Amino acid sequence: MMKKRIANWKVKENITFNQNYCLLKLTLEDEPFPEFLPGQFVQVKIDNSEKAFLRRPISVHYVDEKERELYLLIQIVGTGTRYLSCLQPDDSLNLIYPLGNGFSIPDPSKKSKKLLLIGGGIGSAPLLYLGAFLRERGFTPTFLIGARSERDLLQLEEFNKLGTVYTTTENGRSGEKGYVVDHSLLRKKDADFIYTCGPNLMMLSVARYARENGIPCEVSLENRMACGIGACLCCVEHTIYGNTCVCTKGPVFNINELEWQI
Amino acid sequence: MADLSIHIGKLELKNPVLTASGTFGYGLEYADFMDLARMGGIFVKGTTLHPREGNDYPRMVETPSGMLNAVGLQNKGVDYFISDIYPEIKEIDTNIMVNVSGSTVEDYVACTEKIDALDKIPAIELNISCPNVKQGGMAFGTNCSAASEVVRAVRKVYHKTLIVKLSPNVTDITEIAQVVEAEGADAISLINTLLGMAIDAERRKPILSTITGGLSGPCIKPVALRMVYQTYKAVKIPIIGLGGISNWKDAIEFILAGATAIQIGTYNFIDPAIPVKVVEGINEYLDRQGVCSVRELVGGLIA
Ligand SMILES: Cc1cc2nc3c(=O)[nH]c(=O)nc-3n(C[C@H](O)[C@H](O)[C@H](O)COP(=O)(O)OP(=O)(O)OC[C@H]3O[C@@H](n4cnc5c(N)ncnc54)[C@H](O)[C@@H]3O)c2cc1C
Numbered sequence: 001m002m003k004k005r006i007a008n009w010k011v012k013e014n015i016t017f018n019q020n021y022c023l024l025k026l027t028l029e030d031e032p033f034p035e036f037l038p039g040q041f042v043q044v045k046i047d048n049s050e051k052a053f054l055r056r057p058i059s060v061h062y063v064d065e066k067e068r069e070l071y072l073l074i075q076i077v078g079t080g081t082r083y084l085s086c087l088q089p090d091d092s093l094n095l096i097y098p099l100g101n102g103f104s105i106p107d108p109s110k111k112s113k114k115l116l117l118i119g120g121g122i123g124s125a126p127l128l129y130l131g132a133f134l135r136e137r138g139f140t141p142t143f144l145i146g147a148r149s150e151r152d153l154l155q156l157e158e159f160n161k162l163g164t165v166y167t168t169t170e171n172g173r174s175g176e177k178g179y180v181v182d183h184s185l186l187r188k189k190d191a192d193f194i195y196t197c198g199p200n201l202m203m204l205s206v207a208r209y210a211r212e213n214g215i216p217c218e219v220s221l222e223n224r225m226a227c228g229i230g231a232c233l234c235c236v237e238h239t240i241y242g243n244t245c246v247c248t249k250g251p252v253f254n255i256n257e258l259e260w261q262i
Numbered sequence: 263m264a265d266l267s268i269h270i271g272k273l274e275l276k277n278p279v280l281t282a283s284g285t286f287g288y289g290l291e292y293a294d295f296m297d298l299a300r301m302g303g304i305f306v307k308g309t310t311l312h313p314r315e316g317n318d319y320p321r322m323v324e325t326p327s328g329m330l331n332a333v334g335l336q337n338k339g340v341d342y343f344i345s346d347i348y349p350e351i352k353e354i355d356t357n358i359m360v361n362v363s364g365s366t367v368e369d370y371v372a373c374t375e376k377i378d379a380l381d382k383i384p385a386i387e388l389n390i391s392c393p394n395v396k397q398g399g400m401a402f403g404t405n406c407s408a409a410s411e412v413v414r415a416v417r418k419v420y421h422k423t424l425i426v427k428l429s430p431n432v433t434d435i436t437e438i439a440q441v442v443e444a445e446g447a448d449a450i451s452l453i454n455t456l457l458g459m460a461i462d463a464e465r466r467k468p469i470l471s472t473i474t475g476g477l478s479g480p481c482i483k484p485v486a487l488r489m490v491y492q493t494y495k496a497v498k499i500p501i502i503g504l505g506g507i508s509n510w511k512d513a514i515e516f517i518l519a520g521a522t523a524i525q526i527g528t529y530n531f532i533d534p535a536i537p538v539k540v541v542e543g544i545n546e547y548l549d550r551q552g553v554c555s556v557r558e559l560v561g562g563l564i565a
């Protein structure tokens with residue numbers, strides 16, 4: 001396990017798009033660049049806000065090791081995320097990292113494995129780095145990304161560089177109309193492994209699909225956190241091991257570990 | 263370099279900066295961020311005689327400058343602590359103290375006796391103030407006769423340093439403090455969390471699974487400071503002050519109000535290296551003020 005660090009990162013670029021999303025590119029000066037695993041997250045400090053007193057957990061969206069850059073993809077939902085969307089180049093941002101366990105990566109000798117990455121809304125954020133990580137190790141991931149509308153489908157161009165991308169929208173303006181689990185791709189039932197991140201109800205239906213078809217499946221949870229490092233026990237999820245910290249034993253769990261009514 | 267060392271009961275502490283139970287895990291969670299040996303001591307997670315699963319999720323909600331928690335003393339029990347945690351933490355070069363919690367007097371006593379057998383645990387903090395357990399917990403800390411009964415029973419079996427942690431959820435904290443002192447506690451720590459509540463207006467529902475929870479963080483500091491000040495005037499035993507401390511200045515304020523030592527709680531979540539920064543800040547303050555020892559500052563408000 002990599003040591004956890006706390007450090008100030010510098011904003012290189014902050015791109016706002018579709019009104020309520022932003023892509024934050026951060027770089028680390030004067031410190032060795034850390035090793036991030038797909039599915040891990042960082043705890044972001046929101047300065048000078050009594051309304052966003054606790055740090056905010058945000059997934060690793062992408063890592064560009066050559067440029068020493070960490071990307072965060074953020075949906076603006078409240079005080080903390082709005083603060084992040086307003087950061088300017090050269091501003092600094094204090095992070096605790098790397099946190100959480102990350103998705104499991106299949107044995108590289110099994111390159112023919114069909115890996116399906118299913119994202120819902122902002123839950124697609126960690127799947128870009130996961131896709132890139134898998135691609136680098138010789139796998140060809142397939143993405144299925146669902147969102148409310150075409151404006152909530154994020155970074156499709158980037159996903160397209162890594163594998164085939166299927167989409168659904170609730171209004172039907174992009175890809176198939178409906179939810180991800182209703183997508184025709186799933187009727188083929190030929191995935192060997194499913195990774196998913198998104199709203200809990202979506203992940204539950206993906207977990208059902210996976211269980212019914214005997215496909216191993218990992219979900220990434222977004223429980224509310226205070227410390228993010230396993231000290232407060234605020235973020236727990238019922239699992240077969242009892243109440244378990246999502247910030248240290250997760251955020252990624254195999255569906256067989258959860259006490260969900262799958 | 264000022265003298266930061268202090269005494270509490272039989273305890274010798276290299277400095278007055280400690281970390282609060284339930285906010286610092288077993289210490290090791292923070293080892294990546296600082297040298298734990300630089301702190302005066304660590305109060306580990308609330309430990310009970312039997313394992314506890316704690317309350318259901320959601321157990322936490324953020325509030326302005328603070329948070330409400332309803333963790334409910336989730337822990338694997340004292341036997342697990344002894345077999346699995348203690349061997350890993352006993353080598354940390356600072357005072358490791360256990361926060362003993364329970365729901366009956368017998369539980370408190372039995373848990374204390376087991377901890378007493380551990381060489382490297384020089385003190386316990388008796389938690390008679392947890393608002394998040396259905397039975398016991400805070401009930402012991404809000405009623406003078408219950409408080410006196412549990413402290414007496416534990417004192418009888420425990421001869422190392424006994425610290426009793428008080429609840430702020432009372433009309434007059436000095437009454438309980440005096441009872442606890444009379445039963446032979448070596449020190450008192452205050453405050454535990456303030457009972458609070460949060461509601462989701464859209465869904466018309468309480469946010470926490472337990473409806474109410476314990477408020478902590480900078481928002482409770484003025485209340486905590488006032489209680490330390492009042493208690494300092496009412497008892498002779500040392501006070502460990504806590505509640506909302508987030509920097510060295512807050513720590514100094516508690517010491518001036520009458521605290522011999524302080525604990526940092528919720529702010530560890532925001533800055534996991536904060537204890538060391540507070541130690542350094544106190545030291546610089548003392549040098550700047552020309553005070554030789556932190557002990558001279560205790561209760562040192564200028565009238
Ligand atoms: C491990 C993990 C990874 C995450 N990754 C990302 C990411 O990559 N990009 C991203 O945009 N968001 C991510 N989130 C969610 C993000 O942390 C919250 O949206 C953020 O904390 C909200 O802060 P705020 O101050 O803007 O909103 P607040 O003012 O605190 O809340 C605004 C609204 O957001 C909801 N909310 C707050 N916290 C959470 C939470 N933890 N989960 C779900 N809803 C919440 C509240 O119910 C409220 O309605 C992640 C959460 C976790 C636990």
Ligand SMILES: Cc1cc2nc3c(=O)[nH]c(=O)nc-3n(C[C@H](O)[C@H](O)[C@H](O)COP(=O)(O)O)c2cc1C
Nearest residue numbers: 282283284308331389453454478479505506527528
């Ligand atoms: C998540 C959490 C868990 C806690 N668990 C315990 C506990 O097990 N025993 C205890 O005596 N106090 C517990 N407390 C209370 C703290 O030790 C402290 O008294 C309180 O939070 C006030 O200090 P602060 O404002 O610096 O956090 C807990 C507090 C929090 C936030």
Ligand code: FES
Nearest residue numbers: 226227228233247
């Ligand atoms: S957020 Fe504190 S233990 Fe997970």
